[in-house]
Amino acid sequence: MTQILPKIVAITGAGISKASGIPTFRGKDGLWNKYRVEDLATPEAFKRNPTLVWNWYKARMRILIDAKPNAAHYALTRLEKEKMLTGLITQNVDGLHKLAGTKNVIEVHGNIRYARCENCSYRARWDRKELIDESAELIKCPKCDKLLRPDVVWFGEALKPDKWQKAVELTEKCDMLLVIGTSAVVYPVASLPLLAKERGAEVIEFNIESTSISRMCDRSYFGPAEKTLPKFVESLISRVKR
Numbered sequence: 329m330t331q332i333l334p335k336i337v338a339i340t341g342a343g344i345s346k347a348s349g350i351p352t353f354r355g356k357d358g359l360w361n362k363y364r365v366e367d368l369a370t371p372e373a374f375k376r377n378p379t380l381v382w383n384w385y386k387a388r389m390r391i392l393i394d395a396k397p398n399a400a401h402y403a404l405t406r407l408e409k410e411k412m413l414t415g416l417i418t419q420n421v422d423g424l425h426k427l428a429g430t431k432n433v434i435e436v437h438g439n440i441r442y443a444r445c446e447n448c449s450y451r452a453r454w455d456r457k458e459l460i461d462e463s464a465e466l467i468k469c470p471k472c473d474k475l476l477r478p479d480v481v482w483f484g485e486a487l488k489p490d491k492w493q494k495a496v497e498l499t500e501k502c503d504m505l506l507v508i509g510t511s512a513v514v515y516p517v518a519s520l521p522l523l524a525k526e527r528g529a530e531v532i533e534f535n536i537e538s539t540s541i542s543r544m545c546d547r548s549y550f551g552p553a554e555k556t557l558p559k560f561v562e563s564l565i566s567r568v569k570r
């Protein structure tokens with residue numbers, strides 16, 4: 329007899345990578361406590377002071393370069409191997425989901441390990457040790473000599489249309505949406521839980537504290553995702569496969 333498996337989609341944010349040593353953006357030890365977001369993650373900030381912006385990304389790369397996925401990342405990989413996770417929409421730029429072995433990952437805010445030209449279509453990895461050094465020169469495009477910038481989505485910039493469309497399609501078709509380690513305040517990703525709910529999916533949140541979407545969620549597991557998510561996944565798999 330063929331088993332009908334639930335279609336589960338996960339949305340992840342910075343909190344899932346906290347146990348891997350990567351700071352979150354908001355909250356008491358968030359990345360942006362020391363800086364104003366407008367000074368760092370906008371195209372205007374890059375135009376104004378590309379060195380400051382690059383130094384922030386280099387500092388983050390120095391943390392990231394040796395970071396390893398944690399139990400929460402691996403729990404999602406397991407769910408995908410069991411053919412229950414149909415897609416993973418991540419706002420994170422750290423690449424840890426792919427490193428954990430999850431295949432269908434949509435990095436809607438880009439990937440910090442890549443740089444692209446501010447002018448032409450050139451794109452390349454920049455995460456080599458010598459480029460992460462703060463004293464390193466700004467990197468120029470080998471094709472047109474303009475500046476390279478991190479290949480991430482800044483405020484006021486549109487998400488790549490193909491990625492966003494995929495994220496919406498996955499959300500519309502899922503039976504269960506897991507929202508993990510995100511404050512759910514940054515749009516358009518923050519609109520997906522409501523979309524899933526309107527389409528009849530169960531929305532389940534994993535966070536250390538309540539968020540802007542907690543009231544609309546069917547269930548919230550409050551606690552570190554690296555603890556709560558693996559437990560949830562194991563119990564779900566054993567229930568479905570029983």
Ligand code: BJW
Pocket residue numbers: 340341342343344346347352353354355358369419420421437480481482483484485486487508509510511512513514515516534535536537539551552553554
């Ligand atoms: C744990 C934990 C543990 C900790 N376990 N949990 C509609 C309404 C209002 C505003 C807008 C709107 N539409 C668009 C906007 C504007 C703007 C926006 O959303 N502003 C809001 C802040 C108000 N959005 C945009 O500009 C977006 N673009 C856009 O909409 O374009 C439209 C357009 C169309 C056509 C032409 C032009 C434009 C782009 C948004 C890009 C966001 N980019 C960033 C930076 C990426 C690069 C980089 O990394 O440097 O993405 S901002 C930053 O926030 C980053 C994150 O991906 C994103 C979300 O943060 P996240 O992941 O939720 O982190 P935190 O820190 O907020 O939360 C961590 C959570 O984890 C907390 O809840 C903790 O409690 C929890 N936690 N430990 C479980 N162990």
